[in-house]
Amino acid sequence: MKVGKKDEVDVTGDVNWSKYLLIDNPRTGIVKMIKKEDFYKELLIADFKHWEVYLHESQCYLGRSYIWAKRKDALDFFDMNDREIKEYYGVGKTLKKALNVAFKPDLYNYATLANVSPHLHTHVIPRYKTEREFSGIMFRDERWGKNYVPYDKSFKVEKEILFKIRDEIKRKI
Numbered sequence: 001m002k003v004g005k006k007d008e009v010d011v012t013g014d015v016n017w018s019k020y021l022l023i024d025n026p027r028t029g030i031v032k033m034i035k036k037e038d039f040y041k042e043l044l045i046a047d048f049k050h051w052e053v054y055l056h057e058s059q060c061y062l063g064r065s066y067i068w069a070k071r072k073d074a075l076d077f078f079d080m081n082d083r084e085i086k087e088y089y090g091v092g093k094t095l096k097k098a099l100n101v102a103f104k105p106d107l108y109n110y111a112t113l114a115n116v117s118p119h120l121h122t123h124v125i126p127r128y129k130t131e132r133e134f135s136g137i138m139f140r141d142e143r144w145g146k147n148y149v150p151y152d153k154s155f156k157v158e159k160e161i162l163f164k165i166r167d168e169i170k171r172k173i
Helices: 036-042 082-103 159-172
Strands: 020-024 031-035 044-047 051-055 065-069 107-111 121-127 132-134 137-139
Touching: 036 044, 044 082, 044 159, 051 082, 051 159, 065 082, 082 121, 082 159, 132 159
Parallel strands: none
Antiparallel strands: 020 031, 044 051, 051 065, 065 121, 107 121, 132 137
C-alpha cells in the first residue's frame, strides 16, 4: 500500500483487508481507511486489570458495547481463570449500571460467540421498547421482543457521535 497526497491511498497492490476498516461519513460521503487496531483503541470505554470495555462500532442498539479479555490466549468462556471470573462480573455490573444511567434500556441481551473475532469477549446489547434520542439522532430497536440479530448493518453514525456515546458511558462508570 502506498500513501500519496494527503488522504489518498493507492490500494492497487496487495492489501491485507482484514487489518483495515473503511469508515464512511454519512454526512460528507467521504470514506477513510483506518487500521482496525487504531480504530478500536479510540472506542475504549474502560480499562480493568483483566478486561477492557469497548463501544461497539455498530450503534444500531444505542450503547452496544463489549467486554474483551486482556489475556492474549483467552478464547473460550469456560476457560476463564479465577481472577478473570471474579473481575468479569464486576466489570459487567459496572457497565450495565453506566448504561442504565446513560440510556435507560428496558432489557439486555448478552452474546459470547467468538465466531468473527476468535477471542474471549462478551457483547452487551441494550434493548429498547421505545426509541431513544441521543445527540440529535433517533435510535429505534426495530427487533424489540426478538433476537437482536439480524440487525440493521446499514445504520451508521458518524465517528464523532460514536465518541460522544463512548464519553457518555465513560462519565457514568
